[in-house]
Amino acid sequence: MxxxxxxxxxxxxxxxxxxxxxxxxxxxALNALxxxxxxxxxxxxxxxxGVSFEAHRGETVGIIxxxxxxxxxxxxxxxxxxxxxxxxxxVNGRVSALIELGAGFHPDLTGRENIYLNASILGLSxxxxxxxxxxxxxxxxxxxxxxxxxKRYSSGMYVRLGFSVAAHxxxxxxxxDEVLAVGxxxxxxxxxxxxxxxxxxxxxxxxxxxSKEQIQKLCDRAILLHKGEVVxxxxxxxxxxxxxxxxxxxxxxxxxxxxxxNGRSNEDREMEIVGVSLLDSxxxxxxxxxxxxxxxxxIRFRVNAPIKDxxxxxRIRRGYQVLHGTxxxxxxxxxxxxxxxxxxxxxxYKSLNLLNGEYxxxxxxxxxHFSPRTYDFxxxxxxxxxxxxxxxxxxxxxxxxxxxxxxxxxPESR
Numbered sequence: 001m002x003x004x005x006x007x008x009x010x011x012x013x014x015x016x017x018x019x020x021x022x023x024x025x026x027x028x029a030l031n032a033l034x035x036x037x038x039x040x041x042x043x044x045x046x047x048x049x050g051v052s053f054e055a056h057r058g059e060t061v062g063i064i065x066x067x068x069x070x071x072x073x074x075x076x077x078x079x080x081x082x083x084x085x086x087x088x089x090x091v092n093g094r095v096s097a098l099i100e101l102g103a104g105f106h107p108d109l110t111g112r113e114n115i116y117l118n119a120s121i122l123g124l125s126x127x128x129x130x131x132x133x134x135x136x137x138x139x140x141x142x143x144x145x146x147x148x149x150x151k152r153y154s155s156g157m158y159v160r161l162g163f164s165v166a167a168h169x170x171x172x173x174x175x176x177d178e179v180l181a182v183g184x185x186x187x188x189x190x191x192x193x194x195x196x197x198x199x200x201x202x203x204x205x206x207x208x209x210x211s212k213e214q215i216q217k218l219c220d221r222a223i224l225l226h227k228g229e230v231v232x233x234x235x236x237x238x239x240x241x242x243x244x245x246x247x248x249x250x251x252x253x254x255x256x257x258x259x260x261x262n263g264r265s266n267e268d269r270e271m272e273i274v275g276v277s278l279l280d281s282x283x284x285x286x287x288x289x290x291x292x293x294x295x296x297x298x299i300r301f302r303v304n305a306p307i308k309d310x311x312x313x314x315r316i317r318r319g320y321q322v323l324h325g326t327x328x329x330x331x332x333x334x335x336x337x338x339x340x341x342x343x344x345x346x347x348x349y350k351s352l353n354l355l356n357g358e359y360x361x362x363x364x365x366x367x368x369h370f371s372p373r374t375y376d377f378x379x380x381x382x383x384x385x386x387x388x389x390x391x392x393x394x395x396x397x398x399x400x401x402x403x404x405x406x407x408x409x410x411p412e413s414r
Contacts, residue, residue, distance in 0.1 A: 001092055004055040004078065009087030011048040011073055011228075046074040049228040050087070057172070059092075060205040062219035062236060064243050069225035071208040075099055078206065093172025093204070096122060098163060107151035111161055114150055123336035132168045139194075140164035140411055141187070145284045157245050160187055167194050172298055176207045190215065211239055212383070241287050241383075266383035270307055271337070271365050276381040278361075291356075291388035291398050293348045299363050301376075303341040308374065309334045311366045312345040313399045318359055318396060319354040353398040355388045383412050 055061045063071045076082045077089055079097035105114045106394050115136055119129045132262045137143050140160040150158065176195065195218060199205060209215055215236060216221060223237035224232040231243050278295040289295050297314055313327040326347060336341075361384075364377030392398055 002054040002090075003057050003092050004053075004206065005055050005058075005090040005092075006051060006074070006078075007051050007088040008050050009077065009084045010046065010049055010050055010075075010087060011070075012083070012085045013045045013047055015045050016153070046228055048077075048084075049349060051225070051230055053055050053223055053233060055204050058199070058202040059221075060199050060207060060219045062215040062222035062239070062395065063206065063225060064207045064215060064222055064239060065225035065231075065387065066208075068227070070228040071225055072099070072177055074225075075177050075206065075208060077174055078173075092163070092175060093175045094123065094169070094177065096166050096169040096171035096323050097175040098166045098379050099175060099177040099179075105150050105158070105162070108149055109136075110149055111140075111146040111153070114161070115165055118162070121167070124169060131156075136161075136164045136168050137181050139167070139190075144191060156187070163191055167191075167198075172203060174203055174205045174207075176205065176331065178209055212257045212360055215240060270303070270305040271310055271375040271382075272302050272304065273299060273363065273376045273378055274302050274342075275365055276361075278377060278384055287382070287384045289352055289384065291355060291386055291392050295321050295352045297347040297349070297361060297363070297382075299345045299365075301339040301343055301345065301365065303343075304339055305339045306339065308377075309368070310337070311369050311371075312363070313366065314347045314361060316354075316359055316361050320359060323359070323396065327366075327369055328336065352386065353400075354385060354386045355392065355398050356394055358383060358385050360384075394397070 016277075018108050020154045049069065051074065063074060065071055073082075075097060076099070077084055078091055079095055079099065080091075081097075081099075085162070106119060109117065115133060116126070116129055119132075119136075120126070124132070137146055140157075140163075142161055145157065149163070153161070174195070178333070192214070195205065195207075199218070207215065207218055219236050221234055223230060224239045226245050232239055275298075277285050277298045277300075279295045279298055279330060280289070280291075283296075299312055299314075306391060311327050311329045315323065315325040329343065360380040362377065362379045363381050363383050365375040367375070369371060388398065393401070
C-alpha cells in the first residue's frame with residue numbers, strides 16, 4: 001500500500017470570496033444575484049486539474065514548477081489544511097508538514113510556550129513534548145532565547161524553532177515546502193542532514209522547492225507541474241531539465257522577472273525573446289556537453305515595432321558569476337526589422353573551454369551595446385552541464401596544456 005495516493009484530484013478556489021461582515025454580506029448577495037452565472041465563472045481559479053501520483057515508504061518525491069503551478073496546494077491537501085473539490089486522496093501514516101514554519105506560533109508567548117503549543121497542534125502529547133523538549137531546543141540553537149517572546153525573534157530564529165518542532169514529531173510522512181529559504185547556511189545544512197536521516201529511516205517525503213540543488217540532493221524522482229497539471233513525472237534530472245528549459249521564459253514573464261523585467265506586456269515590447277536553445281555540432285538540442293566541444297546558443301525572437309541595429313547578448317555564468325559575455329555589437333552585426341518579423345540570433349562557441357559543473361546562460365536584446373535598457377531578457381534561460389576528462393584539469397576554465405618531466409642539473413638562471 002502506498003503511503004500517499006493522489007487520484008485525479010481537482011481543486012478550485014473562488015477568487016475574492018471572503019467571509020466579510022454582515023454589513024458587507026447584504027450588498028454582496030444582491031451583486032451576486034445581478035451578476036448571476038457569468039461573473040461566477042470568472043471568479044473560479046482551478047489550482048489543480050486532475051492531478052494523479054503515488055508516493056511510497058522510503059521514497060522522496062520532489063514537486064517543482066513555476067509559481068501558481070499548484071505545488072503548495074498539493075501539500076495543503078495532503079496535510080488536510082484544505083479539501084479537494086473532487087478526486088481521491090489517501091494518506092496512510094502520521095503526517096508532519098513543514099509548511100509556513102512558525103504559522104502556529106503566538107507572538108506574545110515565549111519560545112518555550114510556543115514549543116508546547118505548536119507541538120501539541122502537530123499531534124504530540126504533553127509527555128512526548130517534555131521528553132523531546134531539550135532536543136528541540138538544542139537543534140534550534142535557541143537555549144539563550146527560549147524564554148523570550150517570539151515576536152522578538154528574527155525570521156531565521158523563527159524558522160529554526162519551527163523546523164525543530166516539526167522535525168521532532170517523528171512522522172511516517174514528511175511534507176516540506178520551501179522551509180530552507182530563510183536561515184544561515186550552516187543551519188540549512190543541518191536541516192538537510194535531518195531530512196536525509198528521515199529518508200534513510202524509511203519515511204515517505206514530499207518536497208516542494210525552487211532550489212534545484214536541494215531537489216537533486218534529496219529526491220528519488222520528481223513531478224513537474226504547470227498551471228495545475230502534471231507535465232512530467234519520473235527521473236529527477238529530466239524533470240529539472242524540462243523545467244529549466246521548456247518553462248524558463250514563460251515562468252520568468254509570469255513572475256515579472258527576467259523576460260518580463262521591463263514590466264510591459266509582450267505586445268508592448270519592441271522585441272521579445274520567444275525561445276532559447278543549446279545545440280551541438282549536428283544542430284541537435286542538448287543540455288550536456290563535453291569540455292572543448294563546440295556549442296551553439298540559439299535565441300529566437302519576434303519584432304513588434306520598427307527596430308534598427310538591435311544588440312543581442314549572451315552571458316555564461318556559474319551561479320551568478322559571469323564567466324564569459326559577448327554581444328553582436330562586438331562583431332558589428334546589424335539589421336533593420338519591422339513589426340511581425342521573426343528571426344534567430346546564434347552564438348557559435350567553437351570550443352567550450354569549461355570543466356565539470358553546472359552552468360547557466362542569460363540572454364537579452366538591447367538598443368545598443370552600452371544601453372542600460374533592454375527590449376527583453378531571460379535570466380538563466382538555459383541550464384546545462386559540462387563533463388571533462390581527468391587529464392583536462394580541475395577548476396572552472398579549461399586551458400589546453402600538457403606536462404613534461406626531466407631529470408638533470410638546475411639552470412643557473414632564467
